[in-house]
Amino acid sequence: MKKALTLIATxxxxxxxxxxxxxxxxxxxxxxxxxxxxxxxxGKSVLFINASQNADGNTAKMGSTLLDGVDHxxxxxxxxxxxxxxxxxxxDQFNDVVVAMEKADTIVIGxxxxxxxxxxxxxxxIDRFYDLQGNNALRGKKLYFFMQGSAPTxxxxxxxxxxxxxxxxxxxxxxxxxxxxxxxxxxxxxxLTK
Amino acid sequence: xSILVINSSPNHNGNTVRLAQELLAGRDYEMLHLNNYHxxxxxQTTPYDQFEQVFDQIxxxxxxxxxxxxxxxxxxxxxxxxxxRISEDVDWDSSHLAGKKVILLAQGAAPSATVxxxxxxxxxxxxxxxxxxxxxxxxxxxxxxxxxxxxxx
Numbered sequence: 503m504k505k506a507l508t509l510i511a512t513x514x515x516x517x518x519x520x521x522x523x524x525x526x527x528x529x530x531x532x533x534x535x536x537x538x539x540x541x542x543x544x545g546k547s548v549l550f551i552n553a554s555q556n557a558d559g560n561t562a563k564m565g566s567t568l569l570d571g572v573d574h575x576x577x578x579x580x581x582x583x584x585x586x587x588x589x590x591x592x593x594d595q596f597n598d599v600v601v602a603m604e605k606a607d608t609i610v611i612g613x614x615x616x617x618x619x620x621x622x623x624x625x626x627x628i629d630r631f632y633d634l635q636g637n638n639a640l641r642g643k644k645l646y647f648f649m650q651g652s653a654p655t656x657x658x659x660x661x662x663x664x665x666x667x668x669x670x671x672x673x674x675x676x677x678x679x680x681x682x683x684x685x686x687x688x689x690x691x692x693x694l695t696k
Numbered sequence: 697x698s699i700l701v702i703n704s705s706p707n708h709n710g711n712t713v714r715l716a717q718e719l720l721a722g723r724d725y726e727m728l729h730l731n732n733y734h735x736x737x738x739x740q741t742t743p744y745d746q747f748e749q750v751f752d753q754i755x756x757x758x759x760x761x762x763x764x765x766x767x768x769x770x771x772x773x774x775x776x777x778x779x780x781r782i783s784e785d786v787d788w789d790s791s792h793l794a795g796k797k798v799i800l801l802a803q804g805a806a807p808s809a810t811v812x813x814x815x816x817x818x819x820x821x822x823x824x825x826x827x828x829x830x831x832x833x834x835x836x837x838x839x840x841x842x843x844x845x846x847x848x849x
Contacts, residue, residue: 514781519723524805536829540698554739555737555738555740567796578740579737580737580738580740581743583740583742584737585737586706586730586731586772586773586774586777587706587767587772587773588705588706588707588731589706589731589734591734591744593744595705599705616738616779616780616783617774617776617780617783617821617822618814618817618818618821619770619776619814619816619818620776620777621737621738622737622738622773622777622778622779622780622781623737623738623777623780624768625768625772625773625776625777626737626773626774626776626777627773628768628773629768629772629773629774630773631768632767657814657817661769661770661810661811661814664769664810665768665769668769669768670766690723
């Protein structure tokens with residue numbers, strides 16, 4: 503079955519490429535169509551970014567439930583050293599994270615709730631997105647977001663989700679879903695696997 | 697009574713610092729620019745971490761003035777990181793956090809009331825658990841003059 507889907511995807515890509523080649527100016531640099539023409543023969547690639555300090559804690563577990571049966575790569579932010587916005591210390595690995603995000607079609611970001619909002623680690627990453635303004639690195643990516651915490655307050659959920667909505671909109675990402683409890687994770691899992 | 701300003705803006709002469717200067721006009725104070733320090737994220741064990749250096753200065757001051765620009769409708773990543781680290785890596789009982797006066801300065805290009813309220817809320821929770829005396833948040837010149845009176849500056 504998977505092979506058949508791959509063949510269909512390949513055929514679709516060929517058709518799209520053919521369509522593009524008829525057009526003298528390729529649209530590959532056009533952000534609006536980039537996500538369509540980038541359909542690869544290997545299918546959609548999914549990247550899970552875990553913004554917890556624990557590579558195998560509750561956020562990772564929630565991510566595993568969400569991505570059960572979905573082929574994906576995991577990036578643990580704790581493994582990366584990311585300068586704060588405006589810092590120019592040697593050893594900054596922000597670009598490594600961006601490259602991993604660029605390679606993915608779908609990005610899933612999961613964060614624990616610390617002090618009624620996302621982890622400092624995720625906020626650090628997001629602040630650095632200001633450095634990407636004017637380039638289309640993340641444009642057209644599908645984004646899913648979830649927060650994990652022991653009964654986060656309504657206010658914490660609303661404010662954090664509002665931030666992610668703004669981030670997605672500014673970066674041109676397609677925010678496909680947000681979850682903050684087990685039921686919503688189950689729903690999101692269905693959406694991801696359908 | 698020593699006063700420490702903790703500036704979490706990358707800009708050392710920007711609006712956040714100006715707000716602090718206005719609040720503290722005529723007072724002696726120290727200024728700590730967070731962006732001059734490498735601070736590792738929670739869970740990272742790295743040789744470059746300078747959290748202790750920053751925390752020592754915090755621990756020695758009587759009054760703490762935290763300053764943040766609003767980025768993405770929230771406090772900066774560097775300030776959020778500092779709070780995460782203080783809450784996980786400091787033994788609050790053996791530190792001198794309890795009783796310190798704390799003021800938050802948060803400013804941006806027309807931040808919404810909801811955004812400011814959320815930053816204020818996080819500071820209320822954080823300072824209350826640490827036993828600190830939170831005087832509140834200021835983000836406009838009129839807030840600053842009220843805060844001056846409240847803090848006795």
